[in-house]
Amino acid sequence: MTFYEVVRFALRGLSANKLRTALTMLGILIGVASVILLVAVGNGSAKAVSDRIEALGTNTITVMSTGRGGSSSTALTKDMADALADPVLAPDVKSVSPVVSSSATVTYEGSDHDVNSFTGTTPAWFTASNTPVGEGAAFTADDEAQARRVVVIGQTVAEELFPGVDPIDKQVTVGGALFTVIGVLEEKSSTGIQDSNDTAVAPLSAVRQVLTGYGSLNSILVEAASSDKVDAVQSEVSTILNQKLSVSDNATSTPYRIQNASQLLETQSETADTFTTLLGAVAAISLLVGGIGITNIMLVTVTERTREIGIRKALGAPRRTILTQFLIEATLLSVIGGALGVAAALIGSHFTIVGVKPVIVPSSVGLALGVSIAIGLFFGGLPASRAARLRPIDALRYE
C-alpha cells in the first residue's frame, strides 16, 4: 500500500466525519489564534508607548520653571537660554530653543479656531522636538531675528481653517496681528488627551510681540549632541542655571525642573517589558489550555475509533499502515487548524483591539503553531499506536 493511498485513507477518514473534524480544527484554531493575538496586543501596546515617547524626542531635556506667577527671581528668561548655548561650559549641547506658548484664536476669512498651544520658539526647536514640517518650510533664524509674522500650523488647525484649500501663503489673524502661513507640520501621534496636532509654531520674537509679551519663558528645550550625552547635558545645564539663579550647591530644591525624555523612555520601556511578560504568561496559560483542548479531542477521537482500528486490523491492515493513517489525520488536523489559527490571528491583528493596534511577534506564531502541532501529533499518535498494538479482538471489543 503506497503512502499516497494512506494519505487518501486519512482524507477519507477526516471527511467521513465532518463535524468532528471541524470541531477539532476549531479547537486548535482558537488555541493558536488566541496565543498569537494576545502576544501581539501586548507587543503592540508596548510599541505604542515607546513610539509616543520617541515622538517627544529622546535626546532632549526640557527645563521648566517651578516658580509661580513669573516672579523675576525664579523665572526662566531668554538670557538664560542664551547662556546655555555655551560651547565652553556646555560642550555637549547641540541647540537651545526657548519656548513660550499660550492658547490663541486663529482667524481666517471669518472662520476661527482656538489653538491649544500657540508656540513661539527658534528654528532649532523643529529638529530638537522631533516635529518635522510636512508641507512648506519652517521659519528661519532670520525670520526670528526680524520678528517676521510667519507661522507653521499643525494638521488639526489646517483641517479646521482650510478645508480643501492649500493653507500656504494664506494670511491668518492671531491676537489682532496678521500672520502668514508658511508651512504645515507633519501629523504627529497624540500622547494623551491633548491633540498634539492642534498647534501652531511661530518665531519667538513675533509671538512675544503679539501674544505673550516679554515676560518669562515657559520652558527651554535643550538638545544634546547625541542620545548618550543627555545625562552630561543635564548636569551642564543645571550647573549653568544654578549659577544664573544663584542656587547654592547644597540647596535641596531648585526653582526649575529638568525633564529628561530618555529617562522617561527607560521607565516606560521597563513598564512595557513588564506588560509583555505579563501577556506572555497569559499566552502561555492559553497555550496550555488550548493544548489540553487539543489533547482531549484527539484522545476522544482516536479512542472512539478503536473499534474501527480493530476492524481494519481484522481485514489485514498492518500496524504501520494504521499508525500512518492516524498520524496523517492528526497532522492534517493540527496543521490545517494551526494554519487557520495563524490566518485568523493575522486578520484579527488588522483591527484595533481595546484601543491597541496589535503587532504580531513572529516567534509567537512559530511557538503557538509548533506547540499545537506537537501536542496534536503526540496525543493523536499515542492512542492510535496503542490501539494499533492491541490484538484485533481486544480492539473490536473495546467500548
Add this chain to the structure above:
Amino acid sequence: MSRPVLDVRDLKKIYGEGEATVHALAGVTLTVERGDYVAIMGSSGSGKSTLMNILGALDVPSTGTYLLDGVDVSKLADRQLALARNRLIGFIFQAFNLIPRTSAVANVELPLAYAGVKPRERRRRALEALDVVGLADRARHEPNQLSGGQQQRVAVARALVTEPALLLADEPTGNLDTRSTEDVLTVFDQLNAAGRTIVLITHEPEVGDRTKRLIRLVDGRIVHDVRQTPVLAGRHAQ
C-alpha cells in the same frame, strides 16, 4: 491429497489466573479440508466464539498449534499475521463491523487496498464481489442506509473479495430476521458450491442443517462431529 485448510491441534485458551481460571477451550483438535462447509454449534459459553477468533487470527491461543493453509500462525510476527488475515481469511462478524460513513463499495475495497491492489482493479473486483451477494445496485450506499441483511451481505462481499482460502463467519445470522438470514445463507450455499471453504458458528439448528458437517462444542471440547447431507431450503431445493 492436498493439505487441509485448517489444521488445529490441542488448542487451549485459558482466561484469568488462580481460582478465577476459565478454560474457554480445553483442547480442541480439528481438521477442515478444502471445499468443506462446517457449522460449529454450542450453547453460549461453550467456547465457540473463542475458537472462531483464534481461527480468524484475531486472538492467540494459550497453547496448541494452528496451521492455516500449512502455515503455523502462532509463529507469525505482526506484519505476516496481517498478511495472513488479509490473504487467507475472510472474516464475517455477527455485528457486521462495516466502517461507518463509508460507502459499501469502499468497505469492500478495504482488504484489497491493504493487499496493495491498484485502485482501478480494486473497484472492479469490489463491484464483482457486491454482484455475487446481489448488492451491485447498492454500491454507493453507506452502512446506515442499508438493512441488516444488506449490511451483512456487504460484509460477506468484503470477506470474499480477496478470494481467501477460508471464510469464517461468527454467528453471521445472529442479528438478522428470517428473510435476511435466508438471503445470507443462500449466498453461503452458492459460495460453497463454487468451491469456497466456509466455517461458521451458530446456535440456530436450521442454519446448522444447511452445512455439510456439524460440530458441537460443550465446555471447550468437541463432543460431536458428523458429516451430514445439507438441507437445501425452500425455493433453492433442486
